[in-house]
Amino acid sequence: MDLLELKSKTPLVFNYANYVTPQFVANVVNVVGGSPIMAREIDEFNDLVAISDAVVVNTGTWRRSELPETIKLIQIANQAKKVVVLDPVAVGIPSRSVPVKAVMTDSQVNVIRGNAAEIAWFAGIDFTSHGIDATGNGDVQKIASLAAQKTGAIIALSGQTDVISDGHTTQMIAVDVPLLATNVGTGDALSALVGMFNSDEVTVENTARAMAMMKLAGVRASQTVKTPGYFANQVLDELYLIKQDELEEFIRSEVQNG
């Protein structure tokens, strides 16, 4: 959906969040025009999925004992036809990839949002990482496209260049905003935006809207703020201020077809 429709519908985003950044994620959802709820109690999943418009699963601080309930959550969302976004934090670390494989086998994820190293893991391509950060270089267009083909999910690869791919159509936003990477949780919040913009229909176009929203907020915030602490708050303000026509104009000028 576009930003105008989003603001009128106030999509409810159910975040199975990590315990590092939920406050930032919830605020990003709120300022853009959605409504966040965080939960991880299995007895609440049926009710919460029923009233939600998107389910966003972040594996950043996941415990292995939570694997069965996470799969159950995604299965409930699949049955209810709610979009599911997976944010596979640091999935390339071997002990972290085991449960993510199980999730991918036993439930259907519609969109995977991760940095280049995380998405490269799904593509089966080596990419250097340092914990939660992607530090290497590679052909991000190829990585996103291959990951989409291998998983059947739309891929939202974030970084200096954002790449969105369903394995056939690939779009890119090559806009460098280094301060965006200094705030831990920008990626987590971006995953929630991806869920929100895809809540009526899961498409490359809607996924690109979410990625463009964060990039544009970062571009504007870095015009006035030059240091990371204030930058994070300025990003929230810019996300709040962006208008439909401004977002669509940014998409027209910056989104390139691959």
Ligand SMILES: Nc1ncnc2c1ncn2[C@@H]1O[C@H](COP(=O)(O)OP(=O)(O)OP(=O)(O)O)[C@@H](O)[C@H]1O
């Ligand atoms: N070097 C960069 N230049 C420009 N934008 C960047 C850069 N790195 C990241 N971004 C932007 O930052 C946002 C988050 O992407 P990033 O790849 O850092 O996610 P992440 O690694 O999952 O982050 P986190 O784990 O901190 O939530 C995206 O909007 C992306 O476009």
Ligand SMILES: Cc1ncsc1CCO
């Ligand atoms: C720092 C960190 N550790 C696990 S999740 C997380 C937040 C970034 O996703």
Ligand SMILES: [Mg+2]
């Ligand atoms: Mg991340």
